[in-house]
Structures are given as C-alpha cells and as structure tokens.
Amino acid sequence: METPLSPLALCHRGFELYPDAPCVLGDGPPRSYRDVRARVERLAGALGELGVARGDHVALLAPNTASAFECYLAVPLSGAVLVPLNVRLSPEDLAWILDHVGARTLLFDPAVSDLAQAALASLSGVRAVRLGDSPGGRDGEPAAPPFGDASLEEAARAAEPLPFDPEVADERDVLSINYTSGTTARPKGVMQTHRNNFLNAVDMILALGLGRDDAHLHVAPLFHANGWGMIWATLAVGAANVMLPRVTPGEVAWRMRAHGVTTLAAAATVLVRLLEEPADLPKGPGVRVAVAGMAPPAEILRRVEVELGWEVRHLYGLTETTAFITYCEPSRELRTARDPAERAERLARQGVPLPLAGRVRVVRGDMQDVLPDGRELGEVVARGNVIMRGYFRDPEATAEAFRGGWFHTGDLAVRHPDGSIEIKDRRKDVIVSGGENISSLEVEA
Numbered sequence: 001m002e003t004p005l006s007p008l009a010l011c012h013r014g015f016e017l018y019p020d021a022p023c024v025l026g027d028g029p030p031r032s033y034r035d036v037r038a039r040v041e042r043l044a045g046a047l048g049e050l051g052v053a054r055g056d057h058v059a060l061l062a063p064n065t066a067s068a069f070e071c072y073l074a075v076p077l078s079g080a081v082l083v084p085l086n087v088r089l090s091p092e093d094l095a096w097i098l099d100h101v102g103a104r105t106l107l108f109d110p111a112v113s114d115l116a117q118a119a120l121a122s123l124s125g126v127r128a129v130r131l132g133d134s135p136g137g138r139d140g141e142p143a144a145p146p147f148g149d150a151s152l153e154e155a156a157r158a159a160e161p162l163p164f165d166p167e168v169a170d171e172r173d174v175l176s177i178n179y180t181s182g183t184t185a186r187p188k189g190v191m192q193t194h195r196n197n198f199l200n201a202v203d204m205i206l207a208l209g210l211g212r213d214d215a216h217l218h219v220a221p222l223f224h225a226n227g228w229g230m231i232w233a234t235l236a237v238g239a240a241n242v243m244l245p246r247v248t249p250g251e252v253a254w255r256m257r258a259h260g261v262t263t264l265a266a267a268a269t270v271l272v273r274l275l276e277e278p279a280d281l282p283k284g285p286g287v288r289v290a291v292a293g294m295a296p297p298a299e300i301l302r303r304v305e306v307e308l309g310w311e312v313r314h315l316y317g318l319t320e321t322t323a324f325i326t327y328c329e330p331s332r333e334l335r336t337a338r339d340p341a342e343r344a345e346r347l348a349r350q351g352v353p354l355p356l357a358g359r360v361r362v363v364r365g366d367m368q369d370v371l372p373d374g375r376e377l378g379e380v381v382a383r384g385n386v387i388m389r390g391y392f393r394d395p396e397a398t399a400e401a402f403r404g405g406w407f408h409t410g411d412l413a414v415r416h417p418d419g420s421i422e423i424k425d426r427r428k429d430v431i432v433s434g435g436e437n438i439s440s441l442e443v444e445a
Contacts, residue, residue: 004168004169004171004194004195005194005198005199006076006166006167006168006171006175006194006195006197007175007194007197007198007201007232008073008077008164008165008166008167008168008194009166009167009198010198010202010232010233010235010236011040011073011164011235012164012166013235013236014033014235014236014237015033015034015036015037015164015235018033018212018238019032019033019037020032020033020034021033021212021238021240022215022240023035023235024069024070024240025215025240025241025242025243026217026242026244026255026258026259027065027066027243027245028066031066033235033238036070036073037164038161039070039156040070040073040074040077040164041077041161041162041163041164042157042159042161043070043071043152043156044074044075044077044078044161044162045159045161045162046155046156046158046159047074047075047105047152048078048162049155049158049160050105050127050129050150050152050155051105051127052078052080052105053079053080054078054080055080055081056080056081057080057081057101057102057103057104057177058075058078058080058081058082058103058105058106058107059083059084059085059097059098059101059103059105059106059107060072060075060082060083060084060085060106060107060108061085061087061094061106061107061108061109061112061115061116061119062087062107062108062109062112062131062222063087063109063111063112063245064221064222064227064243064244064245065109065111065131065243065245067109067132067152068109068131068222069218069222069231069241069243071107071131072084072222072226072227072231073231075107076175076176076194077164077165078162081174081176081177082175082176082177082226083097083101083103083176083177083179083189084176084178084222085097085098085179085223086179086181086221086223086224087115091115091118091119091121093187094115094119095119095121095122095123096186096187097179097187097189098119098120098123098126099123100186100189100392100393101179101392103126104125104126104127105129106126106127106128106129107129107131108128108129108130108131108148109131110130110132110146111245113147116128116148117147127149127150128147128148128149129149129150129151129155130146130147130148130150130151130153131152131153132151132152132153133151133153133154168194170194171193171194171195171198172193172194172195172389173193173194174191174192174193174389175192175193175194175196175197176192176197176226177392178192178223178225178226178319180318180319180320188391188392188394188397189391189392189394190320190388190391190392191388191389191390191392192225192226192319192322192388192389193389195385196322196387196388196389197229197322198232199322199356199357199385199386200322200323200356200357201229201232201233201236202233202356203229203324203354203355203356203357204228204229204230204233204290204323204324205236205237206354206355207290207313207315207324207327207354208233208265208288208290208313209288210233210234210237210239210263211237211239212237212239213239213262214234214237214240214263215239215240215241215242215260215261215262215263216230216234216240216241216242216261216262216263216265217242217244217252217255217256217259217263217264218230218231218241218243218244218264218265219247219252219264219265219266219270220265220266220267220292220293224293224319225317225323226322226323227265228265228290228292228315228323228324229322229323229324230265239263240259242255242256242259247270247273248277249273249274249277249278249279249281250279252264252274252279252281253279253280253281254280256282256287257280257282261282261287262286262287262288263288263290264287264290265289265290265291265292266289266290266293267291267292267293267294268293268294268297269293269294271289271291271296271300272300274308275300275303275307275308281308283307283308283309283310284309285309285311287308287309287311288310288311288313289304289310289312289313290313290315291304291312291313292314292315292316292323295348295350295423296314296348297348298341298345298347298348299344301314301347302341302343305340305343305344305347306340312347313327313328313330314328314347314348314349314350314351315327315328315351315354316350316351316421316423317386320387320401320407321357321382321386321387321388321407322386322387322388324354324357324386325353325357325360325382325384325386326350326351326353326354326360326421327350327351327352327354328346328347328348328349328350328351328420329352329420333346334346334347348422349416349420349421349422350413350421350422350423351420351421352419352420352421353384356385356386357382357384357385357386358383358385358386358387359382359383359384360380360382360421361380361382361406362379362381362414362415362421363378363379363381364378367381367406369415370414370415372415372419373415373417374414374415374416374417374422375414376414376415377412377413377414377424378413378414379408379409379410379411379412379413380409380411380412380413380421381404381406381407381409382406382407382409383405383406383407388407390402410426411423411426412424412426
C-alpha cells in the first residue's frame with residue numbers, strides 16, 4: 001500500500017480539498033485552486049506538444065510570478081526534470097549551466113527576455129519558450145517580433161490537458177537540478193529528488209505552522225532551492241500564495257496589506273532592507289517570518305520582533321539539503337523569554353534537526369563529535385531524508401561532499417548543552433589576524 005513520496009501528492013491534496021479557495025494572488029487576476037489545477041494540466045500538456053519528453057531537463061528563468069509558480073508543478077507533472085535558473089547570474093554563467101545540464105528547452109519570463117537571449121546567443125539546440133502571450137502592437141501598429149521560439153501560454157490553449165496524476169515511478173527520481181554557486185569554481189548542479197522535496201515541504205508546514213487560513217508571501221526567490229519548499233507546503237494545506245516579482249519594501253508592504261499576508265520567508269539581508277527603508281509594513285502579531293539564507297545577527301532578529309512585532313522562525317540549511325535541516329525550535333523557554341535581547345540571542349542559533357530532515361552533528365576532523373559546551377568548534381555534517389542525491393555530472397565533488405558517509409556542509413559551529421547548534425563561520429571565511437581566528441559572522445554582527 002505504499003506510494004512513492006512526491007510534492008505532486010501535496011499539490012493534489014490541495015486541489016482535491018480546496019478547489020474554491022484562493023491559490024495564487026498578487027500577479028494578474030486571482031486564481032483559485034481549481035483555476036491553477038486546470039492551468040497546470042494544460043501547461044503540462046503543452047510541454048509535451050512542444051517536444052518535451054519524460055526525463056528531459058527543462059530550464060526556467062523567471063522572477064516570482066504566477067506563471068513561474070505554475071511551471072514548478074507543470075514540469076514535474078509532464079515527467080521532465082526542472083532546472084531553476086538564477087535571474088541574477090550573468091549570460092555567460094547561464095549559458096554554462098544550460099550546456100552543462102543538457103537542457104533543450106528554456107522557459108523564460110518576458111521580463112528577463114534580454115537575459116535569456118544573451119544566454120542563448122552562444123548555444124545551439126535550445127528551444128526558447130516564452131511564458132505568457134506574444135505582445136500585441138500599439139495604435140494599430142504591428143508588434144515587433146518577440147524573442148523566443150514559442151509561447152507556452154498560446155501552446156497551452158491548444159493543448160490537450162494532462163490529468164494531474166500525483167504518483168511517480170520512484171520517489172528517488174530527480175525532481176529538480178538546482179545550481180548552487182561556489183566561491184572558487186563553477187556552479188554545481190544539486191540533484192534533489194521527489195522524496196527530498198516532499199519531506200522538506202512537510203517540515204516547512206510544521207516549522208511555520210501553516211494552515212488553510214494562511215496567505216504566504218513568496219519573498220525568497222523560487223529559484224532558491226525551489227522557493228525553500230514553500231510552493232508545495234502551501235498547496236498541501238490550502239493556503240494562498242502571494243507572488244512578489246520584485247522585492248522592494250514598498251511592494252512587500254502593499255502586498256501584505258492587500259492580501260492579508262500571514263507568513264513570509266526571507267533572507268536576513270531582506271529583513272535589513274525592510275527595517276531600514278520607509279514602508280507602511282503591517283505591524284503587530286499575526287505575521288510569522290521564516291528567516292534563513294545566512295546566519296542572521298541576533299540584533300536583526302530582535303529588531304524584527306520588537307519594531308515589527310513579527311514572530312521569527314529561524315531555519316538553517318543549504319541547497320544540498322533541499323533547503324533546511326534545522327530550526328530554532330520555539331520551546332517554552334524561548335517563547336516566555338522576557339528580555340528581547342536574550343530571546344534574540346537564542347533565536348540566532350540554528351537550532352535542532354527538523355522532524356523529517358534526519359541527523360545533524362558537529363564534528364572534529366576525525367569525525368568525532370565536539371563537546372556540547374557551546375565553545376568547541378567543528379563542522380556541521382548531516383545525513384538523512386533531505387540530503388541531495390548528488391551533484392550532476394560531478395562524481396568527484398559528490399564523493400568529497402559525502403566523505404565518511406555524511407554530507408559535509410562546510411559550516412563551522414558549536415553545539416550547546418541543550419543540543420542546539422550555532423553556526424560560527426564558513427570554513428573558508430575564517431579571518432586570521434595577529435594569529436587569532438576571527439569569525440566573519442562576528443564582524444558582520
């Protein structure tokens with residue numbers, strides 16, 4: 001009676017149970033769960049009509065739009081592997097990734113048409129497919145020919161819908177290949193499986209306390225570890241998804257007020273912008289914010305809770321861990337801490353393993369655990385349900401990352417007596433001054 005785990009099953013639950021609930025807001029006409037399901041089925045059918053076969057690698061270059069959101073469902077539904085691309089990369093880097101991953105189809109948003117065209121200038125054999133309709137002319141004048149070989153929206157209108165079947169052949173099949181940048185080498189393609197993404201999404205539901213009445217603002221880019229898993233987490237429980245194509249404090253404030261946003265996920269750098277730039281942000285209880293992407297200074301977390309009144313949920317992970325492996329568990333001690341500064345210091349810890357993530361250790365060079373004294377430094381290693389399958393076409397880097405049977409994060413941390421970990425630095429970022437090791441995180445803080 002077992003069925004393979006896939007985030008498509010989470011989507012299917014939402015589509016079946018909440019057809020009339022709002023699903024996608026903030027980018028064009030509001031779309032219900034019924035609307036999104038119908039569109040996704042047609043988009044998946046259109047991909048087949050455009051020549052995408054099961055197992056093909058389909059790249060996606062787009063900001064956080066409704067169309068991009070639907071592609072995160074339509075591509076795996078079609079049986080293809082999704083390759084999300086960072087819209088901030090150079091054309092040269094994008095071209096390298098497209099060639100390395102062997103993509104033969106690039107879906108792109110018209111807003112990044114110039115970037116897509118520049119990336120494909122040096123490549124051949126990659127079909128460029130626009131998201132959205134072809135632009136019309138003005139004042140009776142014919143429109144300039146748009147870049148691209150086809151329009152996915154136009155193809156979807158003529159395509160036979162592909163029924164939403166949530167079952168996959170093998171939960172260990174690759175769902176997406178997410179390229180993560182390195183400091184000294186080319187990006188590496190992280191192979192995330194259906195199982196990885198299913199379990200991470202459920203962990204996000206638990207960590208944020210997501211429910212049917214929530215409206216989630218997608219601040220974190222969808223191309224960052226598949227939106228940190230929030231695409232599938234929200235759909236599983238019938239929550240609304242508020243899209244944010246461009247991150248500015250004004251846009252965040254307007255969308256939060258217009259759509260009654262209750263949860264958002266953002267890197268600490270974004271929270272700094274929200275704190276420093278004037279904007280009419282909603283304040284007070286009722287908003288939960290997932291913070292990740294770097295080790296946030298305690299002072300930033302304190303200001304978010306004191307100045308904005310939002311409840312902070314601090315998580316930690318990497319693209320290789322399908323987003324997250326630990327979170328600062330909201331214990332009773334943490335919830336009842338009266339001193340905001342003390343609470344923030346506790347919140348700044350990366351915490352304990354998420355329920356479905358697996359095991360997390362802090363180890364010395366000989367793979368023995370450091371003392372749980374909050375002082376001895378070691379590397380964070382992990383193994384379990386959300387660890388990637390490996391790096392695409394890079395067996396040497398995969399073997400190095402998995403040496404000793406554990407995934408090596410490269411992050412240096414201490415373990416506290418309560419079992420929680422606290423990141424102190426990246427192994428390559430330790431500053432040596434006057435013979436003393438200084439954490440770059442301490443400088444940032």
